Amino acid sequence: MVILPLIISIFTFFGLYLILSISFNLEFGYAGQPNFGKVLLYGVGATCAGRLVATIVMWYVGADVPFFSALAADMRLRWGAESPLATAGLFVLALAVAMVVGGAIGYLLSYPTLRLSGDFLAIVMICAGEIFRIFLKTYEPLAGGPFGLSGVPGPFSFVPDPHLKETLYMLLVLAIAFGCYFFAQKLVNSPYGRLLKAVRDDELAANVLGKKVVRVKAEILTIGSAMAALAGALYAFYIRGVYAEDFVPMVTFTAVTMTMLGGLANNQGVLLGCLILTLFDRLTRASFFNMLGIRVAFDISYIRYTIMGLLIILIVMFRPKGLMPEEPVKTPAIEMAEEKLAKRAEESTSP
Amino acid sequence: MIEEFMSLLFLSLLLGSLYSMMGLGITMTFKIVRFANFAHAELVTIGAYVSVIMINSLGAGVLEAAISAFISSALLALAIDELVYKPMARRGASALYLLTASIGVGLFVRYILSIFADVYGMLCVQSKRMPMRIGEVAGADITDLHIWVIGSLVGIVTLLHLMLTRTKLGKAMRATACNFDLAQASGIDTDLVRRITWVIAGGLAGLAGMFWSIYAPINPEIGWRYLLWAFAASILGGMTSFYGTIAAGLIGGLAEIYGITLASRLFGVSLSYRWMISFIIVVVVLLINPKGLAAIRIEAIREWLKAPRLKLPKFLSAKRR
Secondary structure, three states: OOHHHHHHHHHHHHHHHHHHHHHHHHHHHHOOOOOOOHHHHHHHHHHHHHHHHHHHHHHHHOOOOOOOOHHHHHHHHHHHHHOHHHHHHHHHHHHHHHHHHHHHHHHHHHHHHHHOOHHHHHHHHHHHHHHHHHHHHHOHHHHOHHHOEEOOOOOOOOOOOHHHHHHHHHHHHHHHHHHHHHHHHHHHOOHHHHHHHHHHHOHHHHHHOOOOHHHHHHHHHHHHHHHHHHHHHHHHHHHOEEOHHHOOHHHHHHHHHHHHHHOOOOHHHHHHHHHHHHHHHHOOOHHHHHHHOOOOOOOOHHHHHHHHHHHHHHHHHHOOOOOOOOOOOOOHHHHHHHHHHHHHHHHHHOO | OHHHHHHHHHHHHHHHHHHHHHHHHHHHHHHHHOOOOOOHHHHHHHHHHHHHHHHHHOOOOHHHHHHHHHHHHHHHHHHHHHHHHHHHHHOOOOHHHHHHHHHHHHHHHHHHHHHHHHHOOOOOEOOOOOOOEEEEEOOEEEEHHHHHHHHHHHHHHHHHHHHHHHOHHHHHHHHHHHOHHHHHHOOOOHHHHHHHHHHHHHHHHHHHHHHHHHHOOEOOOHHHHHHHHHHHHHHHOOOOOHHHHHHHHHHHHHHHHHHHHHHHHHHOOOHHHHHHHHHHHHHHHHHHOOOHHHHOOHHHHHHHHHOOOOOOOHHHOOOOO
């Protein structure tokens, strides 16, 4: 059963990064705001969720041990294993809090977008992400500094079999990810989607026509950031901890590559790009190569990053819009109009 | 007390000069190609590794190592431009896409280097030629590395200034940086200007890399780690001003060393926060005024100093009625 953990990790990774990529697609593909600070929101969501749950559980457990010690982590996980309802409730609460905090930070991030254009905005966002990571790594009371915060009980802690636990969590992540996907599809196949594209294509014209461009930017960044924070919270429960070194810019670049590869402003494209890169990421790990029995003289992850870099260069040079092209907005009105036209075409051809 | 102040001062000057050297490359390329090159990090790393190989394995001296670091980084920069940036710019890529491409280039070069470094066991090396103490100033030790770095920076600035102001090529470079299309229309070979810019920028980065390898152990991530200091120097300096970049790099070094020492003494803040300082500088400068130090206009300050500020009431004025 060695293959099962691989499949679980592939799909969980796919779910998490699908949420991140969809949020980047909404912000950049549809609304033209390059939010290269995805990992900032990812980390904020994970820290909020992990810290909140760990604090509440520790308060319940009430023991007098240092918060970030392995003993405390163990006690928290054991408490989680015995209280299914409480952990489920805490899970939902943590997701909600993470989304609210993420949305708030996203709203704050819209202020830089007003002052800075494309590449300077990207630099600021990358720096913001790194500031957060270094802060998280250095400031002990938040997430245990360099050692991280372990022992965040997930919603399925009560399940005794670890494989079943992981599988259930994978299904939950996939469900939430596809929920985000359908939410994004509904959001963009509507007059609001047209508004986003208008802001992306020609801000001045949109302003002239009376659309509140500033407000739209703030809104889409809030929504996108809330989604990214949701992904972060799910990640915290997946690895049952919060570790600062997980929130590196590579996370952002991975999500960006998935979106650009799949197709900017095309959510199906993002699905495709996410799937391709997930397979590529998970199947170029040391664990997989060990399974196949291949051994190389150096660390395998170097190959992954090399090819990822090459992939970014090739995509940006030859297919910056991605594999799947952008589709026109399909509002319900347009769908009905298409049906009527199809029906009329049928009636005219039938005798 | 004075010794500590002086030793921190020399450390700041050392680090600040290195930041300025790296930032100069970013500023130069930004002026000509109009985007922020994240692959600059790798030019520094390659210079560092080449110099380590030269000094440790081939027994070369510092001068030969410097020249080889300069040449190798310059060639790499040229190759990257010809293969990636120039074709994209010709097709009209926006600055954001060029930046993303440069991130990809950086990743690619960094991890190809990592593969080779891992295979040859060079993942964490330092040059055998360590800094040697050559004297004391007011109680603080000075090593020959200090002299080299600060001396190189002064020399580079002087050479660049002379080249840009006194030579025809320098004039052509300034013209291209000012208005690319007009320069092309005037018959300036903008391709040559572009190539020379990359060579100089890459060379400076390689030189800085060599100094890093002498100063501390290096690993393939070292360019990326110090890249944001290069950006901080360039952005604080105004991204299009040489002297701004140099001043900003030195300010950055002083801010980092004195800032973190004061913060840890006065507020008990951990020293690990020093890695945040470059990012904070970038964010703050870009949010307040992207032109950085260059936004300070000397003429405006002079006028403000000259102009009368208080309006004297009429009965106090010297005008005769």
